Every structure is written in C-alpha cells, then in structure tokens.
Amino acid sequence: RGADAGVADLAGRHVVVSAGGTREPLDPVRFLGNRSSGRQGYALAQVAAARGARVTLVSANVSLPAPAGVDVVRVGTALELREAVLNARQDADAVVMAAAVADFRPAAMAAGKIKKKDGVEPAPVELVRNPDILAEISADRARAGQVVVGFAAETDEVLANGRAKLARKGCDLLVVNEVGVDKTFGSEHNEAVVLGADGTETPVPHGPKSALADVVWDLVAARLGSET
Ligand code: CTP
Numbered sequence: 001r002g003a004d005a006g007v008a009d010l011a012g013r014h015v016v017v018s019a020g021g022t023r024e025p026l027d028p029v030r031f032l033g034n035r036s037s038g039r040q041g042y043a044l045a046q047v048a049a050a051r052g053a054r055v056t057l058v059s060a061n062v063s064l065p066a067p068a069g070v071d072v073v074r075v076g077t078a079l080e081l082r083e084a085v086l087n088a089r090q091d092a093d094a095v096v097m098a099a100a101v102a103d104f105r106p107a108a109m110a111a112g113k114i115k116k117k118d119g120v121e122p123a124p125v126e127l128v129r130n131p132d133i134l135a136e137i138s139a140d141r142a143r144a145g146q147v148v149v150g151f152a153a154e155t156d157e158v159l160a161n162g163r164a165k166l167a168r169k170g171c172d173l174l175v176v177n178e179v180g181v182d183k184t185f186g187s188e189h190n191e192a193v194v195l196g197a198d199g200t201e202t203p204v205p206h207g208p209k210s211a212l213a214d215v216v217w218d219l220v221a222a223r224l225g226s227e228t
C-alpha cells in the first residue's frame with residue numbers, strides 16, 4: 001500500500017476526481033439536488049495528493065475545505081460537471097467519478113422566481129435526462145490506458161446490481177456502497193466492495209473514507225502499470 005508505506009507511488013501521475021452532488025436549477029433561487037456531502041471524493045483527492053499525484057478535483061456544491069495541493073474546479077450542474085471533467089481528463093492517467101450526478105434536470109429554468117397563486121394548482125415540473133458522463137468517458141478514453149472508476153450506491157442486490165452497472169458503464173472499476181443507516185450519506189464512514197471489469201472483487205471493511213480511498217488508488221495504481 002503506497003500511502004501506508006509512505007511511498008509516492010502516484011508521483012508523475014495526473015488524476016481527476018469528481019465530488020459532491022450536482023444541482024439542477026428550477027428557477028433563479030431553487031434547484032433539484034441530492035444529499036452527497038462530497039466527503040468520499042475529497043478523501044480520494046487528498047489521498048491521491050499524499051501519494052504524489054497531481055490532482056484535479058471537480059467539486060459540485062461541497063462545503064468542505066479544499067485539500068492542500070489539489071486544484072479545485074467548482075461546478076454547479078451536471079452539464080457543468082461534464083464540461084469540467086471532459087476538459088481535465090485530457091492528460092489524466094485516471095478519472096474517478098465520485099460525484100452524485102443528477103440523472104434528470106428540469107427541461108427549462110424559469111427566468112424569474114416561480115410564484116404561487118391562490119386557487120391555482122402548481123404546474124408539473126418537466127424533466128429531461130442528463131448525459132451519462134461516466135459511460136461517455138469510459139466508451140471514449142482520452143488516453144490509451146486511462147483508468148476510469150465509477151461509484152454506485154445500491155440498497156438491494158448490491159453485487160448483482162453492481163456487476164450489471166459496471167458492464168453498462170464500461171468503466172474499469174466500480175465502487176459499490178451498500179446504502180443503509182449510518183452508511184454513506186453524510187457519514188464519516190463507508191463500507192464497500194470494489195468490482196473490477198476483469199472479474200475481481202475487493203471488499204472494503206467498514207472504516208474511514210480515507211481507507212476506501214487508499215484501496216481505490218491501490219487498484220488504480222495496479223492497472224496503470226509502470227510506464228510514466
Ligand atoms: N454518473 C455520471 N453521469 C450521470 C449519472 C451518473 O457520470 N448522469 C456516474 C456517477 O458519478 C457514478 C456512476 O455514474 O460514478 C453511477 O451512478 P449511479 O447513479 O449509481 O448510476 P446510474 O446509471 O445513474 O443508475 P441509477 O438508475 O441506479 O441511478
């Protein structure tokens with residue numbers, strides 16, 4: 001383990017991490033959002049920097065201090081996050097999509113604040129699909145050998161759903177979190193299994209998000225090989 005041994009095994013590497021949760025505007029003051037705190041993505045960025053990598057952290061709506069020595073690109077929406085990731089990945093050795101990206105956005109953003117009116121039912125909100133960034137960057141790699149990692153939170157049939165999602169996304173590794181009480185959202189701790197496209201399965205016991213980050217970078221480093 002690079003970090004355990006204090007080895008800068010990611011020196012000379014550029015890694016991109018997305019973190020947080022996107023917000024999709026309904027009007028100038030309202031949005032559709034999610035509960036991602038950004039902690040797992042920030043831990044991944046911090047650990048990668050500690051292991052010697054140059055790190056670009058694409059951060060969506062996170063209220064955490066920027067890790068030292070990490071380049072932070074702030075974004076709001078899924079479309080902004082996509083642009084920032086596509087740009088940052090060009091010369092990256094690895095891209096880790098830890099952000100919770102909204103699957104849908106309002107079809108249109110109201111120009112002014114939506115007002116209620118007595119005796120009038122509210123209009124339904126029409127939603128459209130956001131692009132799947134992980135599938136896109138997996139299908140069309142910016143560099144040969146670029147390692148792409150996704151995250152998934154599942155409540156049921158965790159392994160079966162994770163395997164299916166890994167195949168659908170086309171990424172190299174998928175970190176599957178089991179969502180439950182005191183697990184994952186807003187918590188300091190995580191419990192996960194990392195599925196590899198090569199059929200490997202790496203369980204990560206309940207522990208701090210930095211420990212999961214170390215396992216992810218171990219698996220990424222093993223897939224990067226020795227060329228720089
Ligand atoms: N993701 C993405 N772009 C999206 C949605 C998700 O890049 N529009 C990425 C996330 O960052 C994460 C992975 O895809 O790394 C899995 O996200 P998840 O929501 O579990 O997958 P979905 O395909 O959206 O499946 P579901 O219908 O279960 O939400």
Ligand code: CA
Nearest residue numbers: 100101102103
């Ligand atoms: Ca989703």
